[in-house]
Amino acid sequence: MLTDIERHALRRAVEIAADDGVPLGPNPRVGCVLLSPGGDVLAEGHHRGAGTAHAEADALARATASLTGATAVVTLEPCTHHGRTGPCADALLDAGISRAVIARRDPNPVAAGGIDRLRRAGIDVELDVPEELAAAAAHLNRGWEHGVRHQRPLVTAKLALTLDGRAAAADGTSRWITGEAARAEVHELRATCDVVLVGAGTARADHPTLTARPEDGARVPRQPLRAVMGTGQFPALPTPEGAGEAITLATHDPSAALADLFARGRRHVLLEGGPTLAAAFLRAGCVDELIVHLAPTLLGTGPPGLGDLGITTIADRLDLDLVEVTPLPPDLRLTLRPRAA
Ligand SMILES: NC(=O)c1ccc[n+]([C@@H]2O[C@H](COP(=O)([O-])OP(=O)(O)OC[C@H]3O[C@@H](n4cnc5c(N)ncnc54)[C@H](OP(=O)(O)O)[C@@H]3O)[C@@H](O)[C@H]2O)c1
Known part of the structure; x- marks a missing residue:
């Protein structure tokens, strides 16, 4: 169950993922909001296209306060692969988060597995997000998801x-x-x-x-x-x-x-x-x-x-x-x- 603060943060993550300045193209559009245990926004981040930091890495780099016990609210499952950037699931674990709210599973078999990795590390992973926000997160990447599948x-x-x-x-x-x-x-x-x-x-x-x-x-x-x-x-x-x-x-x-x-x-x-x-x-x-x-x-x-x-x-x-x-x-x-x- 999402708290009101998490729901609001997810809405914000979808909003920043949709940044008009981000090119469409071969990478997904992803947003991330990091919340303190008390619900304060510690940092926001989003992915800006191929070759740039993933949303989680972008948010982690902007956070100035401790992330121990923080909640990561993300529009797409954190990746587990070593591409041009390291695995985001590991970066979130290293930062000390204790909970993750994820709007959409990653359909890409190369990158998926972040949910399992987080859960195995004892992180409380919440996937039950409001339908409207899950749909908005999916809609952002419908071309990208189609490309992954077909x-x-x-x-x-x-x-x-x-x-x-x-x-x-x-x-x-x-x-x-x-x-x-x-x-x-x-x-x-x-x-x-x-x-x-x-x-x-x-x-x-x-x-x-x-x-x-x-x-x-x-x-x-x-x-x-x-x-x-x-x-x-x-x-x-x-x-x-x-x-x-x-x-x-x-x-x-x-x-x-x-x-x-x-x-x-x-x-x-x-x-x-x-x-x-x-x-x-x-x-x-x-x-x-x-x-x-x-x-x-x-x-x-x-x-x-x-x-x-x-x-x-x-x-x-x-x-x-x-x-x-x-x-x-x-x-x-x-x-x-x-x-x-
Ligand atoms: N109402 C609408 O929504 C709408 C939208 C667009 C156009 N239009 C109207 O449609 C009319 C043009 O119709 P059109 O049918 O000639 O246009 P089209 O479908 O745009 O073009 C047909 C041309 O596409 C090429 N082509 C590419 N792949 C093809 C394939 N698999 N099979 C056959 N040809 C292929 C061929 O050119 P090559 O011979 O050079 O290879 C063919 O002559 C215009 O009056 C325009 O105003 C209406």
């Missing part, structure tokens, strides 16, 4: 569709079929992913910038890598000041493209279409989450929102689980997951 980035595919499932008007005049709220959300989504990916057809038709541009004009701390997938010619993406790097993935194979992005340290891809590429990813089982912005408008003709999935009979249909329906006036946002994923 060795490829998490893929969120986003489609904007008319009510009759069209992606664009027949004459190509429909660059935006959704309203301002949905479009603003796309910029928010881009800022939370580390890659924005489109097919070469979209690059040829729309000349998209693919940068995250918040409505209020605020600076985005991390612009995503911009990637165009295809083997033919397409114009270079417009590159306004501050835009992320742009690359070409010269392949038609979704798994190969994702392997390339994974090797570049990328862990969350926002696939923004178009219809042909989205269908290719769905066919290959490479979509983990689908966000549909559904506009209450009809076109009747024009390209369908999704290309050929190779399905010719109802038994082969691709079922999705509807996770959430959210009004984004005048549109609707549907969040779905392919059932097999």
